[in-house]
Amino acid sequence: ADAASVDPLLATGLPVLTVSDAPGFATRGGMIELFTENHRLRFVINVAHVHKAGLRISSDLLKLAASVQREER
16 A cells, blocks of 8 residues: 555544555554565554554564554654
């Protein structure tokens, strides 16, 4: 999905885990952003957006993330 197509979903405020491979997704309000690095699937988690939706991410999943963003951007 491109950036413009996910913005309406992010604006709903519903307690839904959002995952996308759109560049910049985690910084624009998304929760988990997927990307490839050295032929491997990696991900970024924005826990501020997760908590804002009333959801929780397990510490085990956070340990696997390439990056964990803790502040709303």
